[in-house]
Amino acid sequence: ETGVTQSPTHLIKTRGQQVTLRCSSQSGHNTVSWYQQALGQGPQFIFQYYREEENGRGNFPPRFSGLQFPNYSSELNVNALELDDSALYLCASSLVGTGNTEAFFGQGTRLTVV
């Protein structure tokens, strides 16, 4: 167990709807990164939050947005869902600002858009 928890574990939404995924980071970590993993693919970086500010963004449209809270937990919001948004969404927590490079992952949220 990594101490990183994601909720919900599974979700089914209809095209055009909005969804919020949640991530509780490991105690002591200040950074949360979100990744999208389509079936049969490697994860793709969506964005990262460091001390409540966005700290880097991948090639995802603005309808993908996020938040980080003072306790360093995070949310990923996706508006106007499309079928291609169906994927496993992974959250990773880490402690940036030290020499430690390890990111700890949650178990993911499986999103299905129908």
Added chain:
Amino acid sequence: AQTVTQSQPEMSVQEAETVTLSCTYDTSESDYYLFWYKQPPSRQMILVIRQEAYKQQNATENRFSVNFQKAAKSFSLKISDSQLGDAAMYFCAYAYAGNNRKLIWGLGTSLAVNP
């Protein structure tokens, strides 16, 4: 742009034998990290081993070791004495040692361990 390539979609190994998974990457940076992650059916990414680019010595973690060839931009994973629990998807990943250290991933290699 940095890229990571895993050219073996599937591999299999007999229990107790040794297997090597291949990974190549492309980057113009000199300071970076390389990782191997394991993703079992439970979906959670588990760090297997990591390598700092500035270190010439290959990383080892128990039965897992890497062959890091910086000039060739190659980073292979060797699993010795394979166990049934090693069966999983294995992903090679790269992170620039800069500000956000975002991970760039390969497509993965599915490893089957035969009893």
